[in-house]
Amino acid sequence: MLQINNLRASIDDKQILKGINLEVKPGEVHAIMGPNGSGKSTLSSVIAGREGYEVSGEVLFNGNDLLEMAPEVRAWEGIFLAFQYPVEIPGVSNTNFMRTCINEQRKYKGLPEMDASTFLRTMREKAELVELDPNLMKRSVNQGFSGGEKKRNEIFQLAMLEPKLAILDETDSGLDIDALRIVSNGVNKLRNKDNAFVVITHYQRLLDYIVPDFVHVLMNGQIVKSGTKELAYELEEKGYDWLKTELKATV
Amino acid sequence: MSTIAPANTLTDRLTVFANQLAGDPLEGMRRAAAADFARLGLPHTDLEDWKYTNFKGLQQLDALAPLPILDEAAIDLNKYRIAGIDAYELVFINGRFAGTLSSRFESEQRFISSLALARNLRTGLLLEHLGMYAQQQNEGLTALNTALAPDGFVIHLAKNEVCERPVVIYHISTGTKERGWVNQRNLVIAEAGSQLTVIEKYISDSPIFDNVVTEVVVGSNADVAHYKLQTRYGDAWHVGTTRVEQARDSRYYNATISWSGELVRNNLQTRHNGTGCETHYFGLYLLDHDNLIDNHTLVDHAQPHCNSHELYKGIVGPAGKAVFNGKVMVRPDAQKTDAYQSNANILLADTGTINTKPELEIFADDVKCSHGATIGQLDLNELFYLKTRGIGEEKARTILLTAFAGEVIEAIRIDALREDLLAQLMDELHRMQITF
Numbered sequence A: 001m002l003q004i005n006n007l008r009a010s011i012d013d014k015q016i017l018k019g020i021n022l023e024v025k026p027g028e029v030h031a032i033m034g035p036n037g038s039g040k041s042t043l044s045s046v047i048a049g050r051e052g053y054e055v056s057g058e059v060l061f062n063g064n065d066l067l068e069m070a071p072e073v074r075a076w077e078g079i080f081l082a083f084q085y086p087v088e089i090p091g092v093s094n095t096n097f098m099r100t101c102i103n104e105q106r107k108y109k110g111l112p113e114m115d116a117s118t119f120l121r122t123m124r125e126k127a128e129l130v131e132l133d134p135n136l137m138k139r140s141v142n143q144g145f146s147g148g149e150k151k152r153n154e155i156f157q158l159a160m161l162e163p164k165l166a167i168l169d170e171t172d173s174g175l176d177i178d179a180l181r182i183v184s185n186g187v188n189k190l191r192n193k194d195n196a197f198v199v200i201t202h203y204q205r206l207l208d209y210i211v212p213d214f215v216h217v218l219m220n221g222q223i224v225k226s227g228t229k230e231l232a233y234e235l236e237e238k239g240y241d242w243l244k245t246e247l248k249a250t251v
Numbered sequence B: 001m002s003t004i005a006p007a008n009t010l011t012d013r014l015t016v017f018a019n020q021l022a023g024d025p026l027e028g029m030r031r032a033a034a035a036d037f038a039r040l041g042l043p044h045t046d047l048e049d050w051k052y053t054n055f056k057g058l059q060q061l062d063a064l065a066p067l068p069i070l071d072e073a074a075i076d077l078n079k080y081r082i083a084g085i086d087a088y089e090l091v092f093i094n095g096r097f098a099g100t101l102s103s104r105f106e107s108e109q110r111f112i113s114s115l116a117l118a119r120n121l122r123t124g125l126l127l128e129h130l131g132m133y134a135q136q137q138n139e140g141l142t143a144l145n146t147a148l149a150p151d152g153f154v155i156h157l158a159k160n161e162v163c164e165r166p167v168v169i170y171h172i173s174t175g176t177k178e179r180g181w182v183n184q185r186n187l188v189i190a191e192a193g194s195q196l197t198v199i200e201k202y203i204s205d206s207p208i209f210d211n212v213v214t215e216v217v218v219g220s221n222a223d224v225a226h227y228k229l230q231t232r233y234g235d236a237w238h239v240g241t242t243r244v245e246q247a248r249d250s251r252y253y254n255a256t257i258s259w260s261g262e263l264v265r266n267n268l269q270t271r272h273n274g275t276g277c278e279t280h281y282f283g284l285y286l287l288d289h290d291n292l293i294d295n296h297t298l299v300d301h302a303q304p305h306c307n308s309h310e311l312y313k314g315i316v317g318p319a320g321k322a323v324f325n326g327k328v329m330v331r332p333d334a335q336k337t338d339a340y341q342s343n344a345n346i347l348l349a350d351t352g353t354i355n356t357k358p359e360l361e362i363f364a365d366d367v368k369c370s371h372g373a374t375i376g377q378l379d380l381n382e383l384f385y386l387k388t389r390g391i392g393e394e395k396a397r398t399i400l401l402t403a404f405a406g407e408v409i410e411a412i413r414i415d416a417l418r419e420d421l422l423a424q425l426m427d428e429l430h431r432m433q434i435t436f
């Protein structure tokens, strides 16, 4: 599904991603862990299509060159990024926003607009999935939402748009244990054999709920170690410094 | 189309008018104003108030063409009508009151009619109020208007009269290719405890220079909502001065929406003459070509315990030029004033121009005054967020701009008008996206 080969990205001559390789297949969940500033959000931004980076290397999505596509085309093709810091959009109601997103996607696929009652029913169902207060739907996107509500709104959007590949950038940070459980349950219900998740997190805690097939450690712009979920426990126990020393030793 | 109105140039008009004044109840006022105009002349950029408003066309006022007099029966008002509002309608075509298209109402309690008719029907009212508030001693075009304006609308609500239907004034220029000019003089008197909604809609199918002066008196505990729409104003030139006088515990609520017109200058001034007044100003301007839209506002807090709230927003295209000047005067007696002013602008390209100038003059110490002026561009984070959800560049920009400008439209308290303007706004902004 997603194939990343030797991906490099820099901004203002500052090299942030220094040759990333990663393959994600349908049905898989990959976790990416790593210390602050290692390039996790940059990787997700580059995949989602944020401008302003100088990018080299290759990112293929179902065989197509992702880097050539505008961000909205990536979304239509099935990429979704749950933002580490969801953006507030004053003056645009959640409902209108979602309706536009759904219908733009349907237009791309040659489908007619979703009828109003199906849309509202779907909204209600998906909001329940992440236990999001229906009153938030009338409010401006993310404006005045609590930290937890913002994160749940991201997963709600994910549920509405049904992407093939979802990247969750630190969706767990700032969530209390109940919210974490709600968000994880939502994600687990959305998992199936045709879609895939890349879950970026700081803490092994999340991975108790969303159990990954693979764990990768991103440090200083590179994936320095990959393994199964046991790697996450090891990291939790020994810290990133352990990995740094181990890496030095192998060099 | 029939004959042509005589004596349309400035000099002609001023001579002819002097000979016609005998017996006119307004004679004294008109002669004084003509003298004021002779002293003041037309505005120019050397004047502080006109510094950023280069109204070159004004110097050709003398050369403007006369306006055709049209057959009212040939005008289809539905072309211009705001849909879905049950309203009194006063229609002016090329500056002339179109009686057959209008729904006049003239009772003791409620007078909704024209200035020419009011001259006989409400002589006392005119003599008491007309020309008493607008500052013709220091504004040439106001003086010119007072001297010359043949007609306009007059609304009078007697004490405690609640006018449930809004009054819509359609001010239409049509039927010619050459620019003409119109002086329109309006008066609104809402006596104590009355309630009124007025919508002025300026429409230009033909090029026009509208010189408009409107005096509004809001009696104690009266409530006036006043909308000024320049949404279908072609390449009009417009200088409009609205002067409001508020008595104690009154409310005045204004929204001025401008997204067309070649050269537009709106002056909006309110003075508090009693305690407990509340004033709201909302404004929106969109400049989609090399036009100029200028809003000069004033709230004169002359009494204690009054509030004013002002929000003006603008979107300026690559060739547009917008001016906002918001003066808030808090006089020494005006303790416990609460005044808020905000002017927010989005420049679509850095070639557009916006001159924004908040002017706060505060002479009382126990007051709460705040103001803010911003000039920015669309937020790239917001744009990116929308795109990652499958909304393309053009649509995303339109959505964000509509949300920005929509805040002003949301302030309109007439549902049908608000919905109509919101839909138009979306189209307008979408068109602007395509053009640039």
Ligand SMILES: Nc1ncnc2c1ncn2[C@@H]1O[C@H](COP(=O)(O)OP(=O)(O)O)[C@@H](O)[C@H]1O
Binding pocket: A011, A012, A014, A016, A034, A035, A036, A037, A038, A039, A040, A041, A042, A043
């Ligand atoms: N727009 C930017 N301009 C300059 N440096 C940036 C920018 N975005 C990120 N960086 C830098 O790139 C590095 C990686 O950042 P980021 O991808 O946010 O890391 P993480 O998500 O792993 O914490 C950091 O050193 C950060 O300061």
Ligand SMILES: [Mg+2]
Binding pocket: A040, A041, A042, A084, A169, A170
């Ligand atoms: Mg990050």
